[in-house]
Amino acid sequence: xxxILNNDETVLTPGQMRALGxxxxxxxxxxxxxxxxxxxxxxxxxxxxxxxIDRSKKEAVAMMTDQIQRGGGMASVVGRRR
Numbered sequence: 001x002x003x004i005l006n007n008d009e010t011v012l013t014p015g016q017m018r019a020l021g022x023x024x025x026x027x028x029x030x031x032x033x034x035x036x037x038x039x040x041x042x043x044x045x046x047x048x049x050x051x052x053i054d055r056s057k058k059e060a061v062a063m064m065t066d067q068i069q070r071g072g073g074m075a076s077v078v079g080r081r082r
Contacts, residue, residue: 016079032057 067074
């Protein structure tokens with residue numbers, strides 16, 4: 001059946017809907033929450049810690065994106081076929 005979509009709309013396959021949890025609050029949620037115990041560290045180290053957190057977060061996202069695009073284990077998590 002044809003559909004008229006706006007530029008910011010898309011059609012999802014049944015597999016994509018399952019991956020999203022069918023709109024029932026299910027789906028996948030990833031949280032990045034590093035724990036760093038810097039008690040006793042020099043106050044000047046905070047910018048370096050924050051920079052490293054940002055770098056490692058970007059690295060994790062890049063690795064997950066690569067896995068999805070290459071059909072790795074993360075591909076099935078987001079509803080793509082392996």
